[in-house]
Amino acid sequence: MLPAICFQIGNAAGSDPISEDYFFEELPVVLSATRLSQSLADTPTAMTIIDKEMIRASGARNIPDLLRLVPGFAVGFYSGSRATATYHGLADQYARDMQVLIDGRSVYDPAFGGVAWADMPIEVDEIDRIEVIRGPNAAAYGSNSFSGVVNIISDHPADRPGTMLKTIIGEGNVRKIYGRHAGSVGNFAYRLSANYDEYDGFEDREDSADTRWFNFHGEQTLDNDDTVEFRVGFSQGNYGEGWSDIFQQTRVLNNRYNFQQITWKHQQSPSNEFQINFYHNYQQIEDSYRSPIISDVIKGLDDLQGFPEPIRPDIFALGLSGGNYNFQMFLDELKLTDSPLTLSWLGFESDRYDLEFQQTLQTSENLRLVWGAGARQDRGESVWIFHQYDAITRNQIRLFANTEWHISPAWVINAGGMVERFEDKDPFFSPRLAINHHMDQNNTFRASASRAYRMPTLLEDHINLVVFLDEPLNDLNTWILATGNLDPQSIDSFELGYLGSFPEIGLILDLKLFHEKINNMINEIHNLDIPDPDRGLTDPIALATLNNFNQLIQEGAGTYINSGEATINGLEVNLDFRPTPRDLIFLGYSYANTYGQEAFLILDGTIQSDNGISDNAASHTFSILGSHRFDSGIQISSAYYHVGEMTWGGEGDLIPTFRRWDVRLGKQFTLPGMDGEIALIGQNLNGGHVDFFNAPNRDLVNRWETRFFLQASLGFR
């Protein structure tokens, strides 16, 4: 983004005399109008900025925990290391309505949607700041910038040169070691970092995880007007998943993730800059499992425990076939073998290739224009999910423009939009219009309106998840089936905001009143009309027996349809108060009233809806973070998070009010040639709260316990 690489100072001896030319020489324009970002007072939507101070004070070990600070956010850990984060609720494990960018690269997974946070090769310590746009911003970031945008910006290599080591150990078998080296060679600045993490996760679940990753960021300054940035990274992780269920048995997922990114920035003149950005993300999750063979599954059924084990399969077959088949006949007539059932919930590979051109122009003193065009290919491959070995691809092209017009010192208009055309879909336009009024240098009011869309994921459009017998494509039971070409869901958002910025006392206050209307929602529902595969059977008894067998596995199938609407009205408060450089108070609060209708069942061709959507978002969220640093280098900080009762979508459950209290006690120190910090972090001091899964009947409850960690870091200069 900005050309900054290595520092070269003139003379190590410090004896360079300065001449009068030094005071009058022309210098290259470094911060041209095109490279400058908007100030908070000029932005069209509410934002929360999580900076290094907040990251450190929070004691968070991962990015989702940081997002708990943001008003309106709910974070759910569906296993000890894997999380979903959503703004204004209405999400499941794969929050599909939020765009997430790391250094300008969308990490939204095209196949499943959502973000595999645990697989992202980035350490919270190397994040410079997280800018969370609280509201739709498709005009700037495209589809899926639906409810909000999380923009993660990492440190520039030149900003923190040197070597750093960090380790965390603690309860729950937390073991982490992280190393980083940043430096420069000539005009090339770089950062290498590597990490290893392991964690046992929740107390009562087999969800331990270990992750390792490597990341490289290089920036070559060609001249004052040109820079090229390179980024690559990969991660590999093993994650315990599942629970005691025949179709969700405990297992270990093997995840692989890698990305490559190259960005060229060229400043044609101080008022004309363009950049070309290309990246590729790859995600692989290996997740397939085989149940015991059918006869052994039958022998384990509760209802048959009263019979001698050897005859249980025959009893089972006789029952299903109306007395016509014993177990062997059952297998023969239904063209089955006594084999395991095979299934995968998550196993897939996905790629995203994205190329974008962007030009920033300062067309006049008060008018700035950003426009660009991009093309993208998303690719998903999974015989488990898509019932085919071939990959499914989807291309997209887009054109966007945004203007910032300072009508006068007191009035700013932000207007823009993006046109997107997805393969096999109608093109759509996402506009935004906002006006900001600076009452004086401290007080700004804004009003904005925008429309955004969320494209269905490849999974929602193409899923054909089947329970196979023994091997893939030996179909037994259809679990989820896409039944039509889905349309994008849309959101219309209206916002009235106030930003008070009082730098004299270190206070920034943002208030937001909002109204959001979501239409054409993409719902996962159960369709009882979807038949299971007939396996080529024609005999009516065999077909009826197969049908009875399938009903024991699952009757009908899940599917996705466009149905339902939701309205969310509310207000949010975002307060950042730093009265002294040593003190920090951050407070976030949101109230949201969510209501609407969503479909949940299709039976006999009739869609059945209810208003349960109001339970899928918390009415209140509250977070507060406080920190004080003493002269001695000791820093004490504490955070409290509150999310009202809500029901997570998908497999998630009703979670009672979530309350979490964290404390961090750190001591910074300096030694010759190095500096470091030791910190004791206590999380969930109030203990015992439940997260995402809350199903005692399934023996599945995610319960956080109080845990303490010790963190040490050492930086070498």
Added chain:
Amino acid sequence: MFTDGKLTALRTGNALPVLGRFCRVLLLLFLAQHFIPGYADSREIERQQNILIIKSGTATVYDKVVSAIEHYIILYCRNHPDICTEIDITSSIPTDLKPEWSRHSDLVITLGTKAATFTRDHGVSKKIIHAMIPKQPNRNSNINDGIFQGTDTIYLNQPLERSLRLAKLSTGGGKRIGILVHKNNGPAESILRRSENNLGVTITLAEVGDSKELGSKLGKLLGRSDVLLALPDANIHNRKTISNILTSTYRKKVPVVGFSAAYVKAGAISAVHSTPDDIARHIVDVSASHLSTKTDLIKGPKYPKYFSVSVNRKVARSLGIKLPSETHLRDQISAGETP
């Protein structure tokens, strides 16, 4: 009206053309003589006074200063007919000077270090003003000290407190000022502490030894600073480092206060500096004291009396810092300075 490089006129306009390498201005105070009744009869016409301006080079900035000196001398003389009668101003670079130039000059003004050194080498020490002199940042051995002690010398640099005042005004309310200094340079500790008390700010210095340290030192300094004040030191701030310093600070949302108009254009939020016009006004003020008395008034080196403030509105807007007008900032700084 040029005749053999000599301009004979009374200039009254504000916008003066840049003069050539060698030119002379003869000021005939005919206004006073012809339009003030009885003027010519009331006083004895004194002989012509010769002012020689020696420029260090041919850069445009010297010519701008020369033009502005002429302008302000004319204004001064118009208001002080009892002191100025007929003034001849000549400007030249050292190599173009005519023999015995010093004997024919009632006042010599040098612009820049080279011109000052030239006069020293020719033994001229009376009735001389050295202007546009960069004060070297090395606190232990100022290479210019020997030349300028005991002579009227006007630095190009601004006094530290003036820069600090602007830095404080450019933070949007912050009070922590960070300064990068070379390990051998930078202001003395006592001056810093006094400034902290006077201005109610906290000043943090980061000493930089070699190029490898600049990035890390800057990074740490920015974490403790609301504004970075750039002081003139070619070891720290130069064409090679400016891009990195401005981009690093911008990423941290910390404004930079520079020391030249060019620094502001490059991306600093503001700078306090002396324009050619400011420099000329100060030179003319000092010249007036020489013209009005036949004895030398030896005062020694001093900082510019007049200064300007430049602001980069785009950078300020992007950082969310509201700044008053340049004039207002200058007045605020002036108001805080002891006359």
